Amino acid sequence: MRKGLLIVLSGPSGVGKGSVCSVLRGRMPELVYSVSATTRTPRQGELDGVNYFFKSRAQFQDMIARDMLLEHAEYVGNYYGTPRDFVERTIAAGKDIILEIEVQGALKVKEKFPEGVFIFLLPPSLDELKQRITGRGTESVDTIDHRMNVAVEEMNLLRHYDYAVLNDEIDQACHRIESIIVAEHCRKEHYLSEFTQMQHASEKA
Numbered sequence: 001m002r003k004g005l006l007i008v009l010s011g012p013s014g015v016g017k018g019s020v021c022s023v024l025r026g027r028m029p030e031l032v033y034s035v036s037a038t039t040r041t042p043r044q045g046e047l048d049g050v051n052y053f054f055k056s057r058a059q060f061q062d063m064i065a066r067d068m069l070l071e072h073a074e075y076v077g078n079y080y081g082t083p084r085d086f087v088e089r090t091i092a093a094g095k096d097i098i099l100e101i102e103v104q105g106a107l108k109v110k111e112k113f114p115e116g117v118f119i120f121l122l123p124p125s126l127d128e129l130k131q132r133i134t135g136r137g138t139e140s141v142d143t144i145d146h147r148m149n150v151a152v153e154e155m156n157l158l159r160h161y162d163y164a165v166l167n168d169e170i171d172q173a174c175h176r177i178e179s180i181i182v183a184e185h186c187r188k189e190h191y192l193s194e195f196t197q198m199q200h201a202s203e204k205a
Protein backbone atom coordinates (compact mmCIF):
# COMPACT_ATOMS: atom_id res chain seq x y z
CA MET A 1 0.00 0.00 0.00
CA ARG A 2 1.18 3.51 -0.80
CA LYS A 3 2.02 5.55 2.32
CA GLY A 4 0.01 8.65 3.20
CA LEU A 5 1.48 12.15 2.95
CA LEU A 6 3.03 13.77 6.00
CA ILE A 7 2.08 17.44 5.67
CA VAL A 8 3.61 20.07 7.94
CA LEU A 9 1.85 23.44 8.20
CA SER A 10 4.05 25.97 9.92
CA GLY A 11 4.75 29.68 10.12
CA PRO A 12 4.93 32.42 12.74
CA SER A 13 2.62 32.48 15.73
CA GLY A 14 -0.58 34.39 14.98
CA VAL A 15 -0.34 33.96 11.19
CA GLY A 16 -3.49 31.83 11.29
CA LYS A 17 -2.28 28.21 11.38
CA GLY A 18 -4.98 27.17 13.85
CA SER A 19 -7.73 29.05 12.00
CA VAL A 20 -6.70 27.68 8.61
CA CYS A 21 -6.42 24.13 9.99
CA SER A 22 -9.88 24.21 11.52
CA VAL A 23 -11.46 25.38 8.24
CA LEU A 24 -9.41 22.78 6.35
CA ARG A 25 -10.79 20.14 8.72
CA GLY A 26 -14.31 20.89 7.48
CA ARG A 27 -13.24 20.99 3.85
CA MET A 28 -11.04 17.89 3.88
CA PRO A 29 -12.59 15.43 6.37
CA GLU A 30 -10.35 12.64 5.05
CA LEU A 31 -7.22 14.50 6.25
CA VAL A 32 -6.03 13.33 9.71
CA TYR A 33 -4.92 15.95 12.25
CA SER A 34 -2.07 15.35 14.68
CA VAL A 35 -2.87 16.43 18.27
CA SER A 36 0.26 17.77 20.00
CA ALA A 37 1.35 17.46 23.62
CA THR A 38 2.11 20.69 25.47
CA THR A 39 2.98 22.02 28.91
CA ARG A 40 1.05 25.26 28.26
CA THR A 41 -2.07 25.98 30.33
CA PRO A 42 -5.33 25.29 28.47
CA ARG A 43 -7.10 28.38 27.11
CA GLN A 44 -10.82 28.89 27.64
CA GLY A 45 -12.72 26.24 25.71
CA GLU A 46 -9.70 24.04 24.94
CA LEU A 47 -10.13 20.34 25.66
CA ASP A 48 -7.53 17.75 26.62
CA GLY A 49 -7.02 15.27 23.78
CA VAL A 50 -8.85 17.51 21.29
CA ASN A 51 -6.81 20.73 21.06
CA TYR A 52 -3.74 19.38 22.84
CA PHE A 53 -2.71 16.68 25.28
CA PHE A 54 -2.03 18.93 28.27
CA LYS A 55 0.96 17.65 30.29
CA SER A 56 3.04 18.69 33.28
CA ARG A 57 6.72 19.39 32.62
CA ALA A 58 7.60 16.09 34.32
CA GLN A 59 5.13 14.16 32.14
CA PHE A 60 6.48 15.87 29.03
CA GLN A 61 10.09 15.09 29.95
CA ASP A 62 9.07 11.47 30.48
CA MET A 63 7.59 11.41 26.94
CA ILE A 64 10.90 12.77 25.58
CA ALA A 65 12.92 10.20 27.57
CA ARG A 66 10.74 7.37 26.22
CA ASP A 67 11.19 8.63 22.63
CA MET A 68 7.43 9.09 22.28
CA LEU A 69 7.75 12.38 20.39
CA LEU A 70 8.64 12.74 16.73
CA GLU A 71 9.90 16.25 17.52
CA HIS A 72 9.56 18.73 20.33
CA ALA A 73 10.43 22.38 20.83
CA GLU A 74 10.37 24.94 23.60
CA TYR A 75 8.34 27.96 22.51
CA VAL A 76 7.76 31.09 24.61
CA GLY A 77 8.45 29.17 27.83
CA ASN A 78 6.43 26.02 27.11
CA TYR A 79 7.13 22.64 25.55
CA TYR A 80 5.25 21.44 22.48
CA GLY A 81 5.70 18.06 20.79
CA THR A 82 4.21 15.70 18.21
CA PRO A 83 3.29 12.18 19.41
CA ARG A 84 5.29 9.88 17.13
CA ASP A 85 3.24 6.69 17.14
CA PHE A 86 0.02 8.26 15.83
CA VAL A 87 1.82 9.94 12.91
CA GLU A 88 3.69 6.77 11.90
CA ARG A 89 0.57 4.57 12.13
CA THR A 90 -1.51 7.04 10.11
CA ILE A 91 0.87 7.32 7.15
CA ALA A 92 1.55 3.56 7.22
CA ALA A 93 -2.23 3.06 6.86
CA GLY A 94 -2.11 5.17 3.67
CA LYS A 95 -3.83 8.22 5.18
CA ASP A 96 -2.58 11.79 4.91
CA ILE A 97 -1.79 13.56 8.17
CA ILE A 98 -1.24 17.27 8.87
CA LEU A 99 0.95 18.65 11.67
CA GLU A 100 0.35 22.27 12.69
CA ILE A 101 3.60 23.14 14.45
CA GLU A 102 6.08 25.99 14.92
CA VAL A 103 9.14 26.35 12.70
CA GLN A 104 11.87 24.75 14.86
CA GLY A 105 9.82 21.57 15.20
CA ALA A 106 9.02 21.63 11.48
CA LEU A 107 12.72 21.62 10.63
CA LYS A 108 13.31 18.67 12.98
CA VAL A 109 10.51 16.74 11.22
CA LYS A 110 12.21 17.56 7.89
CA GLU A 111 15.43 15.87 9.10
CA LYS A 112 13.50 12.67 9.89
CA PHE A 113 10.96 12.82 7.03
CA PRO A 114 12.57 14.70 4.12
CA GLU A 115 9.82 13.28 1.90
CA GLY A 116 7.21 15.26 3.88
CA VAL A 117 5.36 18.23 2.39
CA PHE A 118 6.47 21.43 4.15
CA ILE A 119 4.13 24.43 3.88
CA PHE A 120 4.92 27.86 5.32
CA LEU A 121 1.96 30.15 6.00
CA LEU A 122 2.72 33.82 5.33
CA PRO A 123 0.95 36.88 6.76
CA PRO A 124 0.04 39.68 4.30
CA SER A 125 2.38 41.98 6.33
CA LEU A 126 4.09 42.21 9.73
CA ASP A 127 1.57 44.88 10.77
CA GLU A 128 -1.28 42.52 9.99
CA LEU A 129 0.52 39.75 11.91
CA LYS A 130 0.78 41.97 15.00
CA GLN A 131 -2.90 42.86 14.70
CA ARG A 132 -3.85 39.20 14.51
CA ILE A 133 -1.82 38.33 17.62
CA THR A 134 -3.19 41.35 19.51
CA GLY A 135 -6.75 40.84 18.24
CA ARG A 136 -6.83 37.26 19.47
CA GLY A 137 -6.57 38.65 23.00
CA THR A 138 -4.85 35.58 24.46
CA GLU A 139 -1.48 37.22 25.13
CA SER A 140 -0.16 39.91 27.48
CA VAL A 141 1.65 42.95 25.98
CA ASP A 142 5.05 41.42 26.93
CA THR A 143 4.19 38.13 25.26
CA ILE A 144 2.96 39.92 22.11
CA ASP A 145 6.27 41.80 21.78
CA HIS A 146 8.19 38.61 22.39
CA ARG A 147 6.08 36.69 19.85
CA MET A 148 6.59 39.46 17.27
CA ASN A 149 10.38 39.31 17.71
CA VAL A 150 10.27 35.54 17.36
CA ALA A 151 8.01 35.86 14.28
CA VAL A 152 10.45 38.11 12.41
CA GLU A 153 13.26 35.58 12.98
CA GLU A 154 10.96 32.72 11.97
CA MET A 155 10.23 34.33 8.59
CA ASN A 156 13.89 33.75 7.65
CA LEU A 157 13.29 29.99 7.72
CA LEU A 158 10.91 30.10 4.74
CA ARG A 159 13.71 28.90 2.43
CA HIS A 160 13.68 25.44 4.04
CA TYR A 161 10.07 24.85 3.01
CA ASP A 162 8.55 23.41 -0.18
CA TYR A 163 5.62 25.84 -0.43
CA ALA A 164 4.68 29.34 0.74
CA VAL A 165 0.97 29.98 1.24
CA LEU A 166 -0.31 33.51 1.78
CA ASN A 167 -2.99 33.68 4.46
CA ASP A 168 -4.79 36.79 3.29
CA GLU A 169 -8.25 35.18 3.31
CA ILE A 170 -8.71 31.91 5.19
CA ASP A 171 -10.77 30.33 2.38
CA GLN A 172 -8.14 31.27 -0.21
CA ALA A 173 -5.34 29.87 1.99
CA CYS A 174 -7.27 26.61 2.42
CA HIS A 175 -7.86 26.40 -1.33
CA ARG A 176 -4.09 26.81 -1.93
CA ILE A 177 -3.29 24.05 0.58
CA GLU A 178 -5.89 21.73 -0.98
CA SER A 179 -4.29 22.37 -4.38
CA ILE A 180 -0.83 21.52 -2.97
CA ILE A 181 -2.15 18.24 -1.54
CA VAL A 182 -3.80 17.31 -4.87
CA ALA A 183 -0.55 18.13 -6.71
CA GLU A 184 1.53 16.08 -4.25
CA HIS A 185 -0.72 13.09 -4.92
CA CYS A 186 -0.03 13.51 -8.65
CA ARG A 187 3.77 13.36 -8.31
CA LYS A 188 5.21 11.02 -10.93
CA GLU A 189 7.34 9.26 -8.29
CA HIS A 190 4.17 7.65 -6.89
CA TYR A 191 3.46 6.07 -10.27
CA LEU A 192 6.91 5.21 -11.65
CA SER A 193 7.31 1.92 -9.79
CA GLU A 194 3.71 0.88 -10.57
CA PHE A 195 4.35 1.73 -14.23
CA THR A 196 7.61 -0.27 -14.28
CA GLN A 197 5.74 -3.26 -12.83
CA MET A 198 3.06 -2.92 -15.52
CA GLN A 199 5.77 -2.83 -18.22
CA HIS A 200 7.43 -5.98 -16.82
CA ALA A 201 4.06 -7.72 -16.70
CA SER A 202 3.26 -6.82 -20.32
CA GLU A 203 6.75 -7.93 -21.48
CA LYS A 204 6.23 -11.33 -19.86
CA ALA A 205 2.73 -11.75 -21.37
Ligand SMILES: Nc1nc2c(ncn2[C@@H]2O[C@H](COP(=O)(O)OP(=O)(O)O)[C@@H](O)[C@H]2O)c(=O)[nH]1
Binds near residue numbers: 013080100
Ligand atom coordinates in the same frame (compact mmCIF):
# COMPACT_ATOMS: atom_id res chain seq x y z
N1 LIG B 1 7.27 22.10 17.53
C1 LIG B 1 5.98 22.03 17.81
N2 LIG B 1 5.23 23.15 17.82
C2 LIG B 1 3.91 23.04 18.10
C3 LIG B 1 3.30 21.81 18.36
N3 LIG B 1 1.99 22.04 18.59
C4 LIG B 1 1.79 23.34 18.46
N4 LIG B 1 2.94 23.97 18.17
C5 LIG B 1 3.18 25.38 17.90
O1 LIG B 1 3.43 26.07 19.11
C6 LIG B 1 3.12 27.46 18.93
C7 LIG B 1 2.30 27.97 20.08
O2 LIG B 1 1.06 27.33 20.11
P1 LIG B 1 -0.12 27.88 21.00
O3 LIG B 1 0.36 28.14 22.39
O4 LIG B 1 -1.30 26.96 20.83
O5 LIG B 1 -0.42 29.31 20.39
P2 LIG B 1 -0.98 29.73 18.96
O6 LIG B 1 -0.80 28.63 17.97
O7 LIG B 1 -0.16 30.91 18.65
O8 LIG B 1 -2.43 30.01 19.17
C8 LIG B 1 2.39 27.55 17.58
O9 LIG B 1 3.29 28.05 16.61
C9 LIG B 1 2.00 26.12 17.31
O10 LIG B 1 1.90 25.86 15.91
C10 LIG B 1 4.13 20.64 18.32
O11 LIG B 1 3.70 19.52 18.52
N5 LIG B 1 5.44 20.82 18.05
Ligand SMILES: Nc1ncnc2c1ncn2[C@@H]1O[C@H](COP(=O)(O)OP(=O)(O)O)[C@@H](O)[C@H]1O
Binds near residue numbers: 136169
Ligand atom coordinates in the same frame (compact mmCIF):
# COMPACT_ATOMS: atom_id res chain seq x y z
N1 LIG C 1 -6.89 35.18 6.95
C1 LIG C 1 -7.15 35.83 8.09
N2 LIG C 1 -7.67 37.07 8.06
C2 LIG C 1 -7.92 37.73 9.21
N3 LIG C 1 -7.70 37.25 10.45
C3 LIG C 1 -7.19 36.01 10.54
C4 LIG C 1 -6.88 35.24 9.37
N4 LIG C 1 -6.37 34.04 9.78
C5 LIG C 1 -6.37 34.07 11.14
N5 LIG C 1 -6.86 35.24 11.59
C6 LIG C 1 -6.98 35.67 12.99
O1 LIG C 1 -5.66 35.84 13.50
C7 LIG C 1 -5.59 35.42 14.85
C8 LIG C 1 -4.48 34.37 15.00
O2 LIG C 1 -4.89 33.19 14.33
P1 LIG C 1 -4.47 31.74 14.87
O3 LIG C 1 -5.18 30.76 14.00
O4 LIG C 1 -4.67 31.64 16.35
O5 LIG C 1 -2.90 31.75 14.54
P2 LIG C 1 -1.73 30.68 14.85
O6 LIG C 1 -2.39 29.35 15.08
O7 LIG C 1 -0.85 30.70 13.65
O8 LIG C 1 -1.01 31.19 16.05
C9 LIG C 1 -6.97 34.92 15.24
O9 LIG C 1 -7.67 35.95 15.91
C10 LIG C 1 -7.63 34.63 13.90
O10 LIG C 1 -9.02 34.79 13.95
